[in-house]
Amino acid sequence: MRSLFLVALLIGACGKGDQPPPPSSGSPNARPETGPRPAADPNAAAGSQLSEAQQMFATVCATCHGADGTGNGPAAESLTPKPRNYTDPEWQKSVTDDDIKKIILEGGPAVGKSPMMPAQVQLKDKPEVLNELVAIIRGFAKK
Numbered sequence: 001m002r003s004l005f006l007v008a009l010l011i012g013a014c015g016k017g018d019q020p021p022p023p024s025s026g027s028p029n030a031r032p033e034t035g036p037r038p039a040a041d042p043n044a045a046a047g048s049q050l051s052e053a054q055q056m057f058a059t060v061c062a063t064c065h066g067a068d069g070t071g072n073g074p075a076a077e078s079l080t081p082k083p084r085n086y087t088d089p090e091w092q093k094s095v096t097d098d099d100i101k102k103i104i105l106e107g108g109p110a111v112g113k114s115p116m117m118p119a120q121v122q123l124k125d126k127p128e129v130l131n132e133l134v135a136i137i138r139g140f141a142k143k
C-alpha cells in the first residue's frame with residue numbers, strides 16, 4: 001500500500017514538473033512587437049508639414065505684415081507707409097482677389113503703392129501658391 005502511494009506521488013510530481021515550459025514559450029513573442037514602431041515617423045512628419053504658401057507667409061510676408069496679419073511684423077516699424085491691417089473688414093471689402101494677386105506678383109509700385117512691398121515674380125509659375133497666399137490674407141478677416 002505504501003509503495004503505491006509513493007508511486008502516485010512521484011507521478012504527480014512529474015506531471016507538475018512538465019508544466020512550467022509552456023508559459024515561458026509565450027514570452028519571446030512580446031519582443032518582436034516593438035520592432036515595427038519606426039514606421040510611424042514618416043506619417044508624423046507629413047502631418048506637420050506646412051504648404052509652400054504657409055511657409056512663405058511665415059518667413060517672408062510676416063516680417064512686415066505680421067504673423068497675425070495686422071501689419072505689426074518686426075520690419076514694419078521702419079516702414080512708411082506701414083502695411084495695412086488685414087483683419088480690417090473695410091479693406092477686405094475694398095480689394096478683389098485679383099488686386100491682391102497683382103501686388104504680390106508685381107510689387108507695390110506696379111499698383112501705385114509703396115516700393116517696400118516686394119514683387120514675388122517667381123510666383124507667376126506657381127498659381128496654386130499665389131491662390132493660397134490670397135486665401136491666407138482673406139483668412140485674417142474678422143468675422
Ligand code: HEC
Nearest residue numbers: 060061064079081082083100103104113114116117118133
Ligand atoms: C519688406 C516688407 C514687406 C514684405 C516682406 C511684404 N510686404 Fe506686402 N506690403 C508692404 C507694405 C509697406 C505695403 C503697403 C503698401 C502701401 O500701402 O503703399 C504692403 C502691401 C501689401 C498688399 C496690399 C495691401 C493693400 O494696401 O491693399 C498685399 C496684398 C501684400 N502686401 C501682400 C504681401 C505678401 C503676400 C507678402 C509675402 C509674399 C508680402 N506682402 C511681403 C510691405 C511688405
